[in-house]
Every structure is written in C-alpha cells, then in structure tokens.
Amino acid sequence: EAEVAQSPRYKITEKSQAVAFWCDPISGHATLYWYRQILGQGPELLVQFQDESVVDDSQLPKDRFSAERLKGVDSTLKIQPAELGDSAMYLCASRPTGGLGYTFGSGTRLTVV
Amino acid sequence: GQQVMQIPQYQHVQEGEDFTTYCNSSTTLSNIQWYKQRPGGHPVFLIQLVKSGEVKKQKRLTFQFGEAKKNSSLHITATQTTDVGTYFCAGPISGNQFYFGTGTSLTVIP
Numbered sequence: 001e002a003e004v005a006q007s008p009r010y011k012i013t014e015k016s017q018a019v020a021f022w023c024d025p026i027s028g029h030a031t032l033y034w035y036r037q038i039l040g041q042g043p044e045l046l047v048q049f050q051d052e053s054v055v056d057d058s059q060l061p062k063d064r065f066s067a068e069r070l071k072g073v074d075s076t077l078k079i080q081p082a083e084l085g086d087s088a089m090y091l092c093a094s095r096p097t098g099g100l101g102y103t104f105g106s107g108t109r110l111t112v113v
Numbered sequence: 114g115q116q117v118m119q120i121p122q123y124q125h126v127q128e129g130e131d132f133t134t135y136c137n138s139s140t141t142l143s144n145i146q147w148y149k150q151r152p153g154g155h156p157v158f159l160i161q162l163v164k165s166g167e168v169k170k171q172k173r174l175t176f177q178f179g180e181a182k183k184n185s186s187l188h189i190t191a192t193q194t195t196d197v198g199t200y201f202c203a204g205p206i207s208g209n210q211f212y213f214g215t216g217t218s219l220t221v222i223p
Contacts, residue, residue: 035213042117042201042213043156056210091155101146101158102211 002026004105006092012111018080021108024073025094031055033102034067034077035091043091049075082112116140116206117214125220132189134217136202143205145178145185148213151198156213192221 005024013019025032030051035043046065047057052072060067064083069075079086089109093102116139126132136145144163148156160169162178162185169176173196175188185202202214 042203042216045210045212048210100161101148102156103158104155107155 002103004092004094004103006090006105006108008108009106010109010111012113013082015084015112016081018078019082019110020076020078021090021092021110023075023077023092023105025075025092026096026103028096029094029099029103030072030097031095032069032075033093033095034075035093035104037089037091037107039088046077079110082110084112086110087112117202117204117212119200119202119214119217121217122215123218123220125222126192127222128194129191132192132196132219134187134200134202134219136185136187136204136214138183138204138206140206141182143182145182146203146211147176147185147187148201148203149198150201150216154198156201189219192219194221194223197221 007022032049034046036046037043045059047060047067048055049069052069065079067077089107091104091107093104095102118137120135144161146161147159149159150156160176165182166180167178173190177186187200189196199216199218201216203211206212
C-alpha cells in the first residue's frame with residue numbers, strides 16, 4: 001500500500017535554531033498539505049499545495065515558517081528560528097485530484113528545548 | 114480557532130458497550146470526513162459523507178450526516194479494544210481546506 005513518507009521521525013532542537021522537515025507524498029497525488037498537531041488537539045492546516053503552487057497558507061506563521069514544493073513532488077517545511085511553542089507533531093498529507101480522504105504520513109515529532 | 118467542535122472530549126467505556134461521538138460545525142458543510150488516530154499514530158481516513166441525512170455503515174461503525182449538514186455523528190456498537198484511539202471529524206470550512214474537529218479520545222476498558 002502506498003504511503004506518504006516523512007523524515008525525520010523525531011527532531012529535538014534548541015530554540016532559535018533552524019529546523020526542516022521533508023515529505024514525499026504518494027506518487028501522482030497533486031495536492032499536498034502540511035498540518036501541525038499539538039498534543040491533545042486536532043490537526044491544524046498550515047499550508048496546502050496544488051502541484052508546485054501554494055493554494056492556501058493563511059494559517060502559516062510566515063515570519064518564521066516557510067514551505068516549498070519546487071517540482072510539485074516532495075515538499076519541505078522549515079522553521080527559523082524555532083520557538084518553544086513550536087513543539088508539536090508536523091503531519092504531511094496528500095490526496096489525489098478528486099479523491100476523498102487524505103493519506104497522512106507518520107509525522108515528525110518536534111521538541112524545542 | 115476551532116470551528117468544528119466535537120463532544121465528548123474523552124470517553125471511557127467498558128468493552129462491549131456502545132460509543133458515540135458528535136461533531137458540530139458553525140457553518141453548513143458540503144461534506145464531512147471522519148478519521149481515526151491510534152495512540153502515537155497518524156490520522157487514518159475512515160469515510161466521507163456528502164448527502165443531507167446520509168447514513169453509512171462500516172461493520173460496527175455507523176456514520177450519520179445531519180439534515181442541515183452542520184452536524185455528524187459516529188456510533189460504534191459493542192466496542193472492542195481495537196477501537197481505542199481519537200476520532201476526528203473534518204469538514205471544508207473555507208474553500209476546499211479541511212478543518213479538523215477537536216477530537217474524541219476513546220478508551221476501552223477490557
């Protein structure tokens with residue numbers, strides 16, 4: 001069964017440092033999402049891509065977060081500088097055009113110390 | 114803030130008992146999706162409902178979409194320990210962007 005690949009699985013970083021997460025969606029899935037999930041809460045949308053274009057980044061804290069999907073395949077989410085409040089699970093999801101539910105990756109658990 | 118609310122936030126049931134979680138949106142939804150997230154895992158898509166009043170079943174799980182398309186429910190009959198996890202509803206609040214509910218965490222006591 002096809003999966004959404006994410007790395008790293010876990011990341012511990014000191015505040016003010018830069019951190020990056022990588023996501024490789026299911027082949028052929030044009031739509032890619034980055035979600036942030038704080039423990040005990042539902043996933044919150046950060047950014048949505050359609051191919052290489054950003055469709056929605058209204059919830060992305062652009063002063064410190066950036067996301068790119070240069071070739072419309074894999075994607076990188078960066079935080080610089082990291083803050084203590086950024087500690088969360090960062091989930092990537094993809095969906096085929098016209099498809100139903102999202103397929104989520106296993107996520108990157110970020111701890112900022 | 115959260116525009117899709119779920120109740121209860123937590124539910125502990127004895128194995129074999131039934132379980133229901135309710136999802137309420139502040140706006141009318143064109144469709145609603147349900148996901149299950151096992152402890153330490155990631156959300157897994159369960160189902161999508163589209164029609165007003167729609168009811169769908171998956172084995173012991175029954176999903177319902179309200180007539181006004183602003184609420185939904187998930188009912189599990191005779192819970193098993195494998196049902197443990199957090200159940201989220203998600204709906205397109207703005208355009209095609211799905212916003213997830215607050216989730217209901219289910220604990221099943223053997």
